[in-house]
Amino acid sequence: MIHKKYENEEHAVADIPNDSTVLVGGFGGSGLPSRLITALKENGATGLTIVSNNIGAVSEGVATLISNQQVKKIICSFPVGPHANELIEYLETGRVELELVPQGTLAERIRAGGAGISAFYTPTAAHTELGEGKESRVFNNREHLLEYAITGDYALIKAHRADRWGNLVYRKAQRNFNPVMATAAQTTIAEVDEIVEVGDMSAEEIISPSVYVHRLVEIASQEERGKVQNG
């Protein structure tokens, strides 16, 4: 029988080693796998390369890993927010490296990583500072940049509901980077509100098919357990 559920988030991230590349979903606080991030902080792995769109928008986000000096490199589109102060300091002292990528190129590079496309040409960022030094080529009279796939050793994502096989559905705009990151990591770990029986989700409504999801952490059952222990 297929079992992807882990007892808790600490177990689910326990094997993430130093120097891993970790894709972290979410757009601001929406769809942010905050328990998995906290567990990764407790795991303590260092030298991490983090791929995540917003850095610093919320306190429980990737900023916490930067503060904890676990991060070597950030790949993102929007590295500013109330909680990015340390990032700015670390960037200036060279403690953290930043690769700034336009949001659509970031999403597309991750998609390419998941889809077996090694590189692609996009018009975005041509003739800009972010295109400097990149290989370029003209298609349809328009300059394009060659952009390379991004893959992760791990993806930490957030979804609303899962089944035992690992199928996922999301709540509203919680989807954002989560489904695409799910496709692009060796090991995708999803933090979900609840795990339902296989067959309880409609085949038409599944957003991340089971093939992309390797580990599940259920928030509801832990809260349930917490209540029992506290009760």
Added chain:
Amino acid sequence: MIHKKYENEEHAVADIPNDSTVLVGGFGGSGLPSRLITALKENGATGLTIVSNNIGAVSEGVATLISNQQVKKIICSFPVGPHANELIEYLETGRVELELVPQGTLAERIRAGGAGISAFYTPTAAHTELGEGKESRVFNNREHLLEYAITGDYALIKAHRADRWGNLVYRKAQRNFNPVMATAAQTTIAEVDEIVEVGDMSAEEIISPSVYVHRLVEIASQEERGKVQNG
């Protein structure tokens, strides 16, 4: 008010001119927009370039346009079936040109066309007859081919249900090439079983967002009308 519904399939395809590139959805008979194809046959436009995965699998498919001598070029992955005899004859006499593309590359080229990606590198078909003459490049010690985006002047697709804005949902494996072709044409025309009120579809279950769909033809209402006329 947004109105995308056309009275019938003949009106919906009436402006397709000679020498158009037309993307046609479906996988065999599943998700095949057979009424739109019939209407395109009656429209009579010639010199068409047809992009469609299966040619000849079913009688009401693209084969009918070939028989009717409307087709100049076929781009497909699987050009064989009980109804492809004329295609074979026309190919041999040079009346029709065939570009054979691996199915995944075909889907990805169409996706690229819809997504503003002008070209991409894929390992599929490297070192094969279908890769001959194509530009190639090594990524991760593996040869890749440069493949170009495909776009259409029109896409003829089939879906299960639409709303007035053009949002679409599909039935089961009817999806196949339909959602991706919807993204890649100047004008996407969807043949649907029924049109429901805006808001009747869940925002989470919509597969082709309204932005991709320009014209709708409803089968149910025509059958209803047919019944009234016949009754």
Added chain:
Amino acid sequence: MVRPYEELNGWTIPEVAGRIAAELEEGWFVNLGIGLPTLVGEALPEGKEVILHSENGILGIGPRKHTGETDSDLVNAGKEPITLLPGGSFFSQSESFAMIRGGHLDAAVLGAFQVSMRGDIASWKLPNASLGRVGGAMDLTVGSKRVFVFMKHCTREGTSKIVEECAFPLTAPRAVDRIYTELAVIDVTDGGLVVQDLAPDVEFEEVQACTAAPLQNRNVKKHSKVSEG
């Protein structure tokens, strides 16, 4: 007499937002950038079907929520709580930017630090800043069928944001179609910047005086208190 920028009373910001909202056409799919452009959504006339797109994977966003319970999974690109209209849909970030880059949006209304006379736009990084925030700006400027900039005509210091050449890092070259400021509506054409409309009580010469690029006065429909009264 040509008055300096700080003495000019142009349109109010809500008036500009309303003007843009009025010019977005029924059935258009439109992305509104963070900041001033967000106001355009609030200014859309009731019942006008302009479908708003948000980078984080939403089509059909409704008015921002001012009161009541907020939903952290229903926010716009600025992470502000919003509502979803009937007919709205959710999709992933890769689909959202496929939509943008693939040319499916009829217009993007964006803020900017600078716009050049050729339509170059600089909107993601201040010069010498250690960090830029590019977000979706480069994709939107490159992919949208029309790019409208909604910005104040000058900085707080009175420096023109419309320039001959952008001094700030570019978001995209030759991307902007039209500029909306509190003083004027200006089209970027092959022949240069053309003022299409002026705010009431503002003279063309006054707008030119506070604009660091040559303007043309073609097709100006002049408003004045007299003609309006």
Added chain:
Amino acid sequence: MVRPYEELNGWTIPEVAGRIAAELEEGWFVNLGIGLPTLVGEALPEGKEVILHSENGILGIGPRKHTGETDSDLVNAGKEPITLLPGGSFFSQSESFAMIRGGHLDAAVLGAFQVSMRGDIASWKLPNASLGRVGGAMDLTVGSKRVFVFMKHCTREGTSKIVEECAFPLTAPRAVDRIYTELAVIDVTDGGLVVQDLAPDVEFEEVQACTAAPLQNRNVKKHSKVSEG
């Protein structure tokens, strides 16, 4: 005495299908090609969770439907009516091949015209045919973590389908990991073709005699009526 191909009684085709089904591991995501490989799906033990993928955008296909009402929107890559297991899902063709090419499938079981000693596979076009039918074969051979070929050992004319060099147009070079025929299970290794198992009552020399590429007899667990009885 070395008997010719037509006199060899190897496994039956359902036996080979069962063998492959047994070797697919619990939890694997597997694509089954058109033709013989489809039989592997029917041979999966009840309750064993091997999740089957179909190119047209399905995960979790169940047994083919032999009776009752068919649904034209629920067909496999061979356009045969199928069923969907609880937990199954539908997706578009671009997603389906992103899954294949992206290396997410644990195995593909495919038919072939020829397989070479280096694992080259030819399966989409007969030599000098005016039309090939490539379908998803090239993507599957390039993208799947493991490629298993399920084919008859020789053609009807008795010509070996296992060869030193493929004479037919390639589907992909160096793609095949294991070959299942009615006579043997053969691994493609860096050191050449290695027979891992032989059908009962078939000698290694007999298999070699009807195979147009050198085989190695390493790790052969010999079956015979005697040892089985």
